[in-house]
Amino acid sequence: MTxxxxxxxxxxxxxxxxxxxxxxxxxxxxxxxxxGTVLMALASVGAGAIPRTDPLLEAMHLSWVRFGHGQQLAxxxxxxxxxxxxxxxxxxxxxxxxxxxxxxxxxxxxGVWAVPLLVSAPLYSRDVYSYLxxxxxxxxxxxxxxxGPVADPGPLLDNVSIQWTTTPAPYGPLFLLLxxxxxxxxxxxxxxxxxxxxxxxxxxxxxxxxxxxxxxxxLGGRPGLASWLVLANxxxxxxxxxxxxxxxxxxGLMAAGVAMAVQGHHAAGVLTITLGVAVKATAGLALPxxxxxxxxxxxxxPDAAGRPRAAPTQFLVALAGSVxxxxxxxxxxxxxxxxxxxxxxxxxxxxxIINWLSVxxxxxxxIGPATSWATGVRSDELLTVLRPVCEVVLVAAVVVVWWRxxxxxxxxxxxxxxxxxxxxxxSPAALPWYYTWALAFGAPLVRRVPTAAAAAAATTxxxxxxxxxxxxxxxxxxxxxxxxxxxxxxxxxxxxxxG
Numbered sequence: 001m002t003x004x005x006x007x008x009x010x011x012x013x014x015x016x017x018x019x020x021x022x023x024x025x026x027x028x029x030x031x032x033x034x035x036g037t038v039l040m041a042l043a044s045v046g047a048g049a050i051p052r053t054d055p056l057l058e059a060m061h062l063s064w065v066r067f068g069h070g071q072q073l074a075x076x077x078x079x080x081x082x083x084x085x086x087x088x089x090x091x092x093x094x095x096x097x098x099x100x101x102x103x104x105x106x107x108x109x110x111g112v113w114a115v116p117l118l119v120s121a122p123l124y125s126r127d128v129y130s131y132l133x134x135x136x137x138x139x140x141x142x143x144x145x146x147x148g149p150v151a152d153p154g155p156l157l158d159n160v161s162i163q164w165t166t167t168p169a170p171y172g173p174l175f176l177l178l179x180x181x182x183x184x185x186x187x188x189x190x191x192x193x194x195x196x197x198x199x200x201x202x203x204x205x206x207x208x209x210x211x212x213x214x215x216x217x218x219l220g221g222r223p224g225l226a227s228w229l230v231l232a233n234x235x236x237x238x239x240x241x242x243x244x245x246x247x248x249x250x251x252g253l254m255a256a257g258v259a260m261a262v263q264g265h266h267a268a269g270v271l272t273i274t275l276g277v278a279v280k281a282t283a284g285l286a287l288p289x290x291x292x293x294x295x296x297x298x299x300x301x302p303d304a305a306g307r308p309r310a311a312p313t314q315f316l317v318a319l320a321g322s323v324x325x326x327x328x329x330x331x332x333x334x335x336x337x338x339x340x341x342x343x344x345x346x347x348x349x350x351x352x353i354i355n356w357l358s359v360x361x362x363x364x365x366x367i368g369p370a371t372s373w374a375t376g377v378r379s380d381e382l383l384t385v386l387r388p389v390c391e392v393v394l395v396a397a398v399v400v401v402w403w404r405x406x407x408x409x410x411x412x413x414x415x416x417x418x419x420x421x422x423x424x425x426x427s428p429a430a431l432p433w434y435y436t437w438a439l440a441f442g443a444p445l446v447r448r449v450p451t452a453a454a455a456a457a458a459t460t461x462x463x464x465x466x467x468x469x470x471x472x473x474x475x476x477x478x479x480x481x482x483x484x485x486x487x488x489x490x491x492x493x494x495x496x497x498x499g
Contacts, residue, residue, distance in 0.1 A: 025101045026109050029092040033113040033232075036084030039077050040242065041120035046074030048121040048242075049470040051129070051159045051190045078123070078468045085113065085234045086460060086486065090493040092232055093456070096224045097449055097494075103213035103223040110231040114205065117242040122194060125433075125470045128244035129159035132193045134169040135179025138339070144169035144176060145342025155188040161470075168346040173330075173337035174278035175246055198244040204252030205231070205241065208440060211252070211259035215444035218262045219410050225452055229443035230436075235459040239433035247433055250280040255440045258286055258293075258416070262409055266294040266318070270325045277326075278333045281347060282437060285398075285423065287322055289416040292406050294318035351387070353429035355474050360386035360428060387428045394426035410445075417441035432462040450495060457491035 045054065046066050054063070066074075092109060095101045101109075122128050133149035133156045140152050148166040149157045157165065169176065178200050186193040212230045213223035230236060240248040253276030261269030269290055276283030298314040334341065356362035364386050368379030398419045405415025420438035424430045439459065446452050464483035465474050473479025 026092055026095055026105055029088040029095070030109050030112060032091065033085050033088035033109065034116065036081045036086075036088060037113050037116040037237065039081030039084065040123065040238070041081075041116040043074040043077035043081065044121040044123050044242070044468070046071050047078045047468045048123045049126040049129075049468075050121050051194075054191070075468060082234065082238070082463070083486075085237070086490060088113070089228075089232055089234055090456070090490055093225075093228050093452070093494050094496075096228045099224075101224065103216075103227040106224055106227040106232055107209040107213075110209070110227075110237070111205070113232065114237055114241050117237060118198060118202070119195065120242050122244050122470075123242040123468055124239055124466050125243040125245065126159070126161045128194045128197055129156065129190065130161065130164045131175075131179050131197055131244075131246065132156050132183055132190065133160050134171070135176065135181075135183040135197075136188075137169070138176050138180040138337070139183050143339055143342065145339050145346055155190055156183070156193070159190055163352050167352065168342065170343055170346040170350065171246060171280055172278035172343060173333040173339060174275060175249075175280065176337050176339060177333070194244060198241070201244065201246055201249040202241070204248035204250070205236075207252030207256040208236075211255035212440060212444055214259045215255070215262060215413065215441070218259075219413060219444055221444045221446055223444075225446055225449075226443040229446065229452055229455055229459075230440055233436075233439070233456075233459055235433065235439075235463045236436055238463060240436060243433065245433055246279055247282075247436065250276045250283050251437060251440055252276075253279065254283040254286050254437075257283075258290065258413065258441070261290045261293045262413065264297060266290070266297070267321065267325055269293075270322050271329055274326045274329045278330055281343070282420075282423070285419055286416055287326060288402050289405060289412045289419075291315075291318045291322050292402075292412040292415075293409050294322065295406070296409055296412070348428075350427070350429045353431065354383070355430070355472050357424075357430040357432070357434075357474070358390075358427055359425050360390040390426045391428070394422055397422050397426070413441055414445060417445065432466055435459065435462055453491045453494035456494050457487040460490045461487035 044050075050066060054066070092101070092106065096106060117123075130149065133152065134144045136154070136156050137144040137147065137149065137152050142151050145168050148164065148168055149160045150165045179197065182193055182196045182200060186196060209227070209231055212226050215221070216223040216226035236248075239245065240251075253272055257269040257271075257273030257276065259269075260266075260272060270287065273283055273286050273290065276286075295311075295315045295318040298317060299311055354361055356365055360383060364379045364383040368377065368382045371377070401415045401419050401422070405411045417438050420441065421435075424434045424438065435458075439455065442455065443452075446455065461483045464486055465472065465479060467473050467479070473483070
């Protein structure tokens with residue numbers, strides 16, 4: 001019997017079937033995770049990266065939750081929500097490991113968990129307020145690549161972290177167009193602007209849900225396990241979704257582009273990655289590796305006479321195709337934005353971030369105090385030397401990894417993952433959610449439960465070494481102990497019963 005469903009009805013029917021399967025096969029983790037994210041969303045108005053003033057809370061006579069005992073109660077509630085979500089995540093992982101649920105159910109569960117976080121106050125970062133202020137700069141006729149938010153005073157500027165008020169935007173033209181569109185709609189309304197901008201980044205989560213299991217299937221990984229490690233990961237949900245980071249959209253576009261290229265849709269893959277670069281430059285690292293994927297597909301396919309194709313010619317075709325597509329799309333977006341390429345200069349603004357998640361900072365803060373008595377060189381002076389040294393090492397290491405990744409498609413994706421790890425470790429600055437970049441390409445390669453458990457423990461640690469308002473706990477023994485204990489428990493539970 002032929003189905004009479006329309007395409008839209010068929011899509012809706014598949015979605016309902018997937019939700020029903022998730023509710024049946026993963027009911028307990030589904031409910032626990034929703035409870036956790038609801039608690040985080042409710043408590044975020046007191047413990048999160050809240051705006052300076054909140055007229056909604058004032059109108060409801062709930063401003064007390066932002067101060068004193070109210071804020072302490074809200075903070076405890078956020079952490080309780082995190083614990084529930086971690087428990088739900090590990091419970092879901094056990095179901096994935098046993099084969100009860102697959103990638104589709106994991107995607108649905110992760111999407112349901114994310115819903116309460118869409119309406120929360122920003123958690124673990126104040127960056128969304130900088131995004132709004134940068135969009136307002138473009139809206140009001142300023143060049144966001146030349147001036148910082150301080151050039152455009154108002155309620156949006158009032159909520160920008162003090163270290164970023166004079167810093168030009170380091171993001172691409174597509175991001176600026178999105179941020180400008182949001183501020184044109186919301187004006188100086190900080191709360192509504194933050195919510196709309198979060199929604200603008202949300203397609204990144206859907207793109208990850210599409211790309212990650214496909215990469216795993218193509219590369220010999222485990223699609224369900226990969227989706228669990230990325231989509232349902234509390235680090236992704238809390239830092240990228242609740243934190244309203246543009247990394248979510250960038251990463252979704254980059255992963256989707258790589259997945260398209262792996263499946264043989266090279267031009268579409270390059271164009272999709274280019275959109276990611278137009279959000280944040282990090283996505284550009286995928287393009288050289290996609291050249292290898294394109295090259296391998298052409299090189300490994302015989303010509304019409306059944307003869308192998310010439311390697312140099314196929315490489316030049318892949319390289320020229322990638323470069324021309326990138327230049328055409330990125331150039332068009334740049335012209336549409338009207339801002340030029342000033343974002344390249346602004347990339348150095350991240351130097352203001354100082355924490356020991358990056359190797360140069362860690363080395364300077366370790367070596368400086370230990371040797372300054374003899375050398376007279378302080379940690380901050382040592383950092384100015386170590387950062388450029390590590391940048392040179394980074395460039396050399398990425399080039400070597402890229403060259404060694406040329407032999408097959410699996411090697412290209414593995415090389416991209418390793419290069420992203422090197423970028424986070426050796427760049428001048430790093431933040432916890434930066435590690436989701438490598439996670440999106442490492443998870444599809446994971447085949448063994450112990451490897452997945454180690455990644456789960458590491459991401460749990462990264463989640464908890466920052467505090468809900470966005471300030472780091474990396475220099476606090478209590479925060480480090482909590483993060484380490486939680487990571488260990490996640491590892492133990494994920495590997496429980498594994499032979």
